[in-house]
Amino acid sequence: MKQRSKQRGSLAMGCNMDDIARLAKVSKPTVSRALSGSHLVNEATRARVLEVARAQGYAVNRNAQKLRQARSGTIAVILDFGSHRGGRIGDPFMFELLAGVSEALSVRNQDILLSPPGLVDAQSCADLIASRGADGLIFLGQGSQETMLTELVRADVPFVVWGAVSRNNAYCAVGSDNALGGRLAGKHFVGRETRRWLFVGNIEHEEILLRYEGLVAVAKEANSGIEVNTLRAVDMSYAGVCSVAAEWISNNEAPDAVFAFSDTAAMAIISVFRDAGLVAPRDYALVGYNNIPPAAHFTPAITTIEQETHLAGSILVEKLMQRIDGANPKSAMLQTRIIIRES
Amino acid sequence: MKQRSKQRGSLAMGCNMDDIARLAKVSKPTVSRALSGSHLVNEATRARVLEVARAQGYAVNRNAQKLRQARSGTIAVILDFGSHRGGRIGDPFMFELLAGVSEALSVRNQDILLSPPGLVDAQSCADLIASRGADGLIFLGQGSQETMLTELVRADVPFVVWGAVSRNNAYCAVGSDNALGGRLAGKHFVGRETRRWLFVGNIEHEEILLRYEGLVAVAKEANSGIEVNTLRAVDMSYAGVCSVAAEWISNNEAPDAVFAFSDTAAMAIISVFRDAGLVAPRDYALVGYNNIPPAAHFTPAITTIEQETHLAGSILVEKLMQRIDGANPKSAMLQTRIIIRES
DNA sequence: AGGCAAAATGAAATGCATTGCAATAGGTGT
DNA sequence: ACACCTATTGCAATGCATTTCATTTTGCCT
Numbered sequence: 001m002k003q004r005s006k007q008r009g010s011l012a013m014g015c016n017m018d019d020i021a022r023l024a025k026v027s028k029p030t031v032s033r034a035l036s037g038s039h040l041v042n043e044a045t046r047a048r049v050l051e052v053a054r055a056q057g058y059a060v061n062r063n064a065q066k067l068r069q070a071r072s073g074t075i076a077v078i079l080d081f082g083s084h085r086g087g088r089i090g091d092p093f094m095f096e097l098l099a100g101v102s103e104a105l106s107v108r109n110q111d112i113l114l115s116p117p118g119l120v121d122a123q124s125c126a127d128l129i130a131s132r133g134a135d136g137l138i139f140l141g142q143g144s145q146e147t148m149l150t151e152l153v154r155a156d157v158p159f160v161v162w163g164a165v166s167r168n169n170a171y172c173a174v175g176s177d178n179a180l181g182g183r184l185a186g187k188h189f190v191g192r193e194t195r196r197w198l199f200v201g202n203i204e205h206e207e208i209l210l211r212y213e214g215l216v217a218v219a220k221e222a223n224s225g226i227e228v229n230t231l232r233a234v235d236m237s238y239a240g241v242c243s244v245a246a247e248w249i250s251n252n253e254a255p256d257a258v259f260a261f262s263d264t265a266a267m268a269i270i271s272v273f274r275d276a277g278l279v280a281p282r283d284y285a286l287v288g289y290n291n292i293p294p295a296a297h298f299t300p301a302i303t304t305i306e307q308e309t310h311l312a313g314s315i316l317v318e319k320l321m322q323r324i325d326g327a328n329p330k331s332a333m334l335q336t337r338i339i340i341r342e343s
Numbered sequence: 344m345k346q347r348s349k350q351r352g353s354l355a356m357g358c359n360m361d362d363i364a365r366l367a368k369v370s371k372p373t374v375s376r377a378l379s380g381s382h383l384v385n386e387a388t389r390a391r392v393l394e395v396a397r398a399q400g401y402a403v404n405r406n407a408q409k410l411r412q413a414r415s416g417t418i419a420v421i422l423d424f425g426s427h428r429g430g431r432i433g434d435p436f437m438f439e440l441l442a443g444v445s446e447a448l449s450v451r452n453q454d455i456l457l458s459p460p461g462l463v464d465a466q467s468c469a470d471l472i473a474s475r476g477a478d479g480l481i482f483l484g485q486g487s488q489e490t491m492l493t494e495l496v497r498a499d500v501p502f503v504v505w506g507a508v509s510r511n512n513a514y515c516a517v518g519s520d521n522a523l524g525g526r527l528a529g530k531h532f533v534g535r536e537t538r539r540w541l542f543v544g545n546i547e548h549e550e551i552l553l554r555y556e557g558l559v560a561v562a563k564e565a566n567s568g569i570e571v572n573t574l575r576a577v578d579m580s581y582a583g584v585c586s587v588a589a590e591w592i593s594n595n596e597a598p599d600a601v602f603a604f605s606d607t608a609a610m611a612i613i614s615v616f617r618d619a620g621l622v623a624p625r626d627y628a629l630v631g632y633n634n635i636p637p638a639a640h641f642t643p644a645i646t647t648i649e650q651e652t653h654l655a656g657s658i659l660v661e662k663l664m665q666r667i668d669g670a671n672p673k674s675a676m677l678q679t680r681i682i683i684r685e686s
Numbered sequence: 687a688g689g690c691a692a693a694a695t696g697a698a699a700t701g702c703a704t705t706g707c708a709a710t711a712g713g714t715g716t
Numbered sequence: 717a718c719a720c721c722t723a724t725t726g727c728a729a730t731g732c733a734t735t736t737c738a739t740t741t742t743g744c745c746t
Contacts, residue, residue: 016732027696032734042694057498059474063410064732067701072406077457095438106460111476114420114457117449131402133454155400238636264637271640293581294607297614299642359702370726375704385724407702410731 015056024052035060066132074111075320076134077101078119080141091264093290093309097140097162100313108317110135122151129157136320139163158323160316164206165331172323173331174316176307178207182214184305184338185259185287190222192285194257200231200241200269201261208261211289215259229255233265241268249276256284263288263295266302266343286343300342308334358399367395378403409475417454418663419477420444421462423484434607436633436652440483440505443656451660453478465494472500479663482506501666503659507549508674515662516674519650521550525557527648527681528602528630533565535628537600543574543584543612544604551604554632558602572598576608584611592619599627606631606638609645609686629686643685651677 034049137159266288291306377392480502609631
């Protein structure tokens with residue numbers, strides 16, 4: 001037995017803490033402390049241990065560590081890749097959100113488990129936590145159905161959601177002030193003295209509904225006979241928007257203002273409308289959403305609503321950590337501002 | 344002691360395999376086998392165990408499992424988020440690649456550890472493997488320096504890379520046939536009888552160099568006095584490309600054909616050139632790369648080179664798995680095709 | 687020099703599941 | 717009824733690091 005252990009030690013990889021302890025002529029607990037930066041170990045000893053560990057190419061077995069500590073140091077981030085081809089996810093906006101979350105988690109030295117396979121219902125999410133595969137969950141993009149989230153709350157699973165921040169969610173949500181976003185778009189249109197507005201988006205998504213409501217509120221306040229129509233884009237991809245837009249424009253009177261749920265959708269609108277002889281900003285005002293990089297370089301440069309993407313990541317993470325520590329953090333709403341360009 | 348165990352069992356969460364064994368009136372190994380789908384267990388017994396486990400909300404502790412099995416069932420995917428703001432990563436193309444990898448890993452029931460913090464040098468990568476935090480690595484986007492990859496090979500770390508597939512890499516690389524991509528663009532230009540070509544991209548990136556070389560080869564073959572200039576875009580973001588392009592166009596004769604390293608860059612070119620009074624396709628032919636969705640809807644619709652993004656994911660994963668199993672899979676080159684649009 | 691606090695270190699228990707090997711039970715062939 | 721095979725199941729060892737508690741060592745005060 002001791003025999004085997006010694007043999008192992010001689011191999012480059014595959015040695016354990018006992019081996020290091022022997023080589024550094026200290027006990028296992030001391031090695032553990034030295035490696036974890038505990039102050040209970042003499043600096044000279046630590047240096048020796050570190051040196052031996054380095055020489056052996058030793059790294060603490062994370063699984064044993066997690067097992068013992070009963071904490072995984074891992075957060076699962078759920079991105080709905082499934083609907084990727086649907087276009088929503090491909091949006092650079094989602095990517096920025098992910099980058100923000102990633103960075104915030106890095107700072108806290110947490111690992112990201114990305115959309116683990118089979119995490120489709122509340123039970124599997126609860127299992128992931130119970131099995132200590134992750135300490136908490138972050139849902140990005142409200143593909144997440146409300147009913148599942150409610151179940152998760154009941155199961156006491158720690159999670160936060162990027163999405164609509166409504167009255168009193170049972171869980172912690174972080175999202176932009178979508179109603180304000182809608183209002184900003186509306187004001188842009190009012191300033192241009194437009195009458196026939198068109199909202200493009202699927203208002204079954206709460207986030208998008210709020211934007212719509214903001215837009216409508218401004219139309220009402222303006223009190224000048226503004227008409228707001230809705231073009232319901234269930235399939236939120238370029239192609240999806242293009243097809244519904246093409247059909248709509250051939251059956252309806254042309255709008256003089258369009259508010260699209262994303263810049264991507266705005267681009268689709270521009271393309272379809274151009275084919276119908278309508279050019280922005282000559283024939284209609286246009287406001288998109290998310291301020292993705294290409295929006296600034298499109299023809300015309302797209303006026304859009306910007307969200308605080310990067311901040312979103314750190315807030316989501318902060319709230320989740322509080323939740324994991326047993327607190328009950330409140331939902332948070334982020335700022336939104338309009339970037340006025342050619343359209 | 345037994346006391347404690349029993350108390351625990353009564354709690355909804357936090358029970359272990361022993362508890363389930365007791366409740367199901369079998370031994371721990373039997374529970375293990377039942378849960379892992381072993382055929383060494385009687386079906387009636389399995390059903391009973393499953394039922395008890397479900398009732399207790401029990402899920403096998405993944406960390407204990409991984410510790411024992413000495414396999415993590417996890418693959419680390421390294422995306423250079425750091426250069427995100429640099430624009431390279433924000434490219435929807437990367438996202439598609441990630442989606443492809445994600446899907447392929449899901450199929451094999453592997454978890455994705457996304458760009459773990461601090462994974463910056465060969466040592467930390469080796470440590471990640473040694474500590475059994477992951478069984479292998481996938482590098483997406485050649486932010487990965489060659490020298491580090493070489494060190495990783497020496498350290499016998501299992502990994503694969505998305506990037507340039509050159510002569511005899513010491514490691515397994517998967518990438519598109521970039522030279523072909525360049526040739527396809529060149530042929531498009533030849534067909535349009537252009538003379539002054541401009542290549543936009545940083546040829547210090549091997550992938551991009553190959554595209555350049557393909558383009559140049561076609562120019563030579565055409566043998567009709569074609570001149571190929573290079574606009575070296577070190578900062579690959581929109582803004583970066585815009586600024587170098589603006590400077591270039593004010594100091595040089597206008598090209599009649601432009602091949603950009605990405606659709607994103609192509610959009611930047613369109614925007615800058617338009618300001619200089621040049622409009623595609625009237626004044627110049629333009630070919631982008633990646634076929635990102637907005638390319639089709641831009642003004643003009645951008646001719647571009649398409650890569651087999653989705654396939655890339657599954658091939659990368661397949662090769663990596665072979666590598667983990669001790670084999671030495673060969674690099675693979677994927678198809679590339681040109682999508683001709685307005686430009 | 688005696689005594690006590692502080693610093694450093696070690697022994698042993700602990701967390702949880704998997705697996706090789708042994709053991710038991712139920713069945714079949716002769 | 718005996719030998720033997722198969723299907724199930726359990727025992728005990730194992731993988732690895734952390735943590736509590738006790739112990740030793742060192743430093744400082746009087």
